[in-house]
Amino acid sequence: MELHVRYEGDDDPEKCSARKLARFDLAELHRSARETPPGIVLNPFADRALSPADADHTALVALDCSWESAEKTAFELQGTPRALPFLVAANPVNYGQPFQLNTVEAFAGALCILGEREHAERLLSKFRWGHTFLELNEEPLARYAACADSEAVVKIQEEYLDAEPEATPAGSDPS
Numbered sequence: 001m002e003l004h005v006r007y008e009g010d011d012d013p014e015k016c017s018a019r020k021l022a023r024f025d026l027a028e029l030h031r032s033a034r035e036t037p038p039g040i041v042l043n044p045f046a047d048r049a050l051s052p053a054d055a056d057h058t059a060l061v062a063l064d065c066s067w068e069s070a071e072k073t074a075f076e077l078q079g080t081p082r083a084l085p086f087l088v089a090a091n092p093v094n095y096g097q098p099f100q101l102n103t104v105e106a107f108a109g110a111l112c113i114l115g116e117r118e119h120a121e122r123l124l125s126k127f128r129w130g131h132t133f134l135e136l137n138e139e140p141l142a143r144y145a146a147c148a149d150s151e152a153v154v155k156i157q158e159e160y161l162d163a164e165p166e167a168t169p170a171g172s173d174p175s
C-alpha cells in the first residue's frame with residue numbers, strides 16, 4: 001500500500017510523525033491538494049468507516065496538519081473518504097484520546113484493518129511509543145479486521161462507545 005500525506009506544515013515539525021515517516025522513505029509528502037495522488041483519504045469527518053471491504057485500494061492518504069486547522073473542508077482531497085472507527089491514541093501529545101490519532105497512528109490503524117499488519121508494525125517501529133498503539137488497540141483492531149464491511153465495523157465500534165460515552169467520533173454532530 002502506498003502512503004501519501006497532504007502536508008500542511010502548520011504543526012510542530014519536531015513532533016510531526018509524517019515528516020519522520022518521510023525521512024525513512026515510508027511515506028511521501030505533498031505540499032498541495034492538487035499534487036496529492038488519489039487513494040483512501042483518512043478523514044475523521046467522512047460518513048463511512050474504513051473496513052476490510054476497502055482493501056482493493058492501492059494508496060492511503062492522510063492530511064498532516066494541526067487539529068486546530070483540521071476542518072471539514074481541509075479534507076477535500078481526491079479519492080475515497082473514510083473515517084477510522086474507535087481507536088485510542090498512544091502518542092505523547094494525545095495519549096488516551098479516542099479518534100484523535102496522529103498521522104502514523106492513522107496509517108497504522110488503517111493498515112491493520114485492511115489486513116496489512118506487518119506494514120503497520122514497520123511504520124510504528126520508528127516511534128518509541130509505537131508498539132503501545134498496537135497494544136492499546138489490539139482487541140478492536142483484530143475485530144475490525146475480521147469485519148466484512150463498514151456497517152459491521154460501526155456495530156463493533158458502538159460497543160466501545162457505549163463503554164466510553166464521552167467519546168464521540170470526530171466530526172459527528174453531538175446535538
Ligand SMILES: C[S@@+](CC[C@H](N)C(=O)[O-])C[C@H]1O[C@@H](n2cnc3c(N)ncnc32)[C@H](O)[C@@H]1O
Binds near residue numbers: 011042043063066083
Ligand atoms: C490532524 S493530523 C495531526 C498530525 C500530527 N501533526 C502528527 O504529527 O502526526 C492527523 C491525521 O491523521 C488522520 N486521522 C487521525 N484520526 C483519524 C480518524 N479518527 N479518522 C480518519 N482519519 C484520522 C487524518 O488524516 C488526520 O488529518
